[in-house]
Amino acid sequence: MGFLVVKRNRCHVMKRSKTLKQKDYDILAELVRDGRITYTELARKVGMSPAGVLKKVRSLEEEKIILGYTAILNHEKLSKKLKLLIFVKCSAGKHSIVARQIKKVAADSILEIHEITGDYDVVVKAVVKDRNEAKDLIAQVSSIPHVVSTSTSMVLDTVLERPSIAPS
Known part of the structure; x- marks a missing residue:
């Protein structure tokens, strides 16, 4: 299951990286569709026992293939009506x-921060209550040392937004 690595006269057992099998992909696809599915229902859908599914899910978590579980919120119903890039x-x-400084400045409004290529270096996706909150967030980001300039776009409509995609 593992292999031995010798470093500076010390032995360490290193776990091999997981090779995904079709059942792993099936489980991941079902979890992406419904993260609240029970192990019993998941087992039925992928043709395994609940205990086998539980073992595979735990293995996928240990391998950091499954990074976590979360609720997807409707920000508009929580008074965060504007989405900004x-x-x-x-x-x-x-x-x-x-990018690390932006994370510290306004963590309660920021959904994503990405280092990117192209005309800009970083893109921030945020949700805010109104234009005043947007203005404050942009000012906070602009005031960070080493920020040369910013350009902000307001999202008018979201055609597709999902936290993950099913593996293929």
Whole structure:
């Protein structure tokens, strides 16, 4: 199940990286469709025993293939009516530092932060209550050291948004 690695005269047993089988993909696809599915129902859908499914799910979690489970919220019903994409230009080589600072500045409004290629270095996806909150968030991001400029787009309509895709 594992292999031996010798480093500086010390032995460590290293677990092999998991090779996914079709049943693993089937389980992942069902969990992406419904993260609240019971192990019994999941087992029925993928043609396994509940104990076998539980073992595979735990293995997928240990391998960090399944990173977690979460509720998907309707931000509009929680008074976060505006969705923004803030594109950030940074000083040369400072995009990682800026991205980490953005995370600290306004964590309660930010959904995603990505370091990107192209005309900008970082893109931030955020939800805010109103234009005043948007203005404040943009000002906070703009004031971070090494931020050269920002450009913000407001999302008018979301055609597709999902937290994950089923593996193929």
